[in-house]
Amino acid sequence: MGKAERTALDNKLSQRFIHLDPAGYFIIYIDPEQQLIWMKHYPNDINEKGLAVDPDTGEPIPTKGKVTREPDLVLSGRTAKELCIELFEKDRQLVTMFDHAAYLGRELMRAQFCLDEGIEYIQD
Template structure:
């Protein structure tokens, strides 16, 4: 399979329906100057339609545009492995679903690759 075919497959799989983790979600970004990967965790609730909603207001959390919420936790690390240990081997449970854990592992590896390569990272 060529790289173009793998990219097309990944793009197709990114469009599938996913169940959202009731423990919340992460926004991941990198800081080239500090040479760190950053993660902001936001709690959410899941409504009867399967949408992520603000647990305080019950309003759906938009998937595009600026969201004016404060994270409950901010984590940073130098590597994907360092952050995965923080996420999955500590007492606080940020993730309650295996597919969410796998997604975060993939995204953190992509973020580390971009940090190492000196290129921009955009979370999938």
């Protein structure tokens, strides 16, 4: 399987249904000038339709566009490993599902790759 086929497979897998973590979600981005990867955690509830909703308003959280909520935790690090250690080896309960933990590891590695290569990072 070549690079194009792997990319197509990943794009297809990104369209699957996923169960959302009731502990919340993360926005990940990079800052090339500071050479840092940033993570912001936002708490959420899950409604009867399986949608993430704002715990204060009960309104669904949009998946596209700018986030106007305030995060309850902001982390930055120089590498994916540094952030994973900070996130998973401290006494934090911000990730309660294995698939969410695996997703974060993949995304942090992609963010680090983009930072290293000087290319744009867009969270999947």
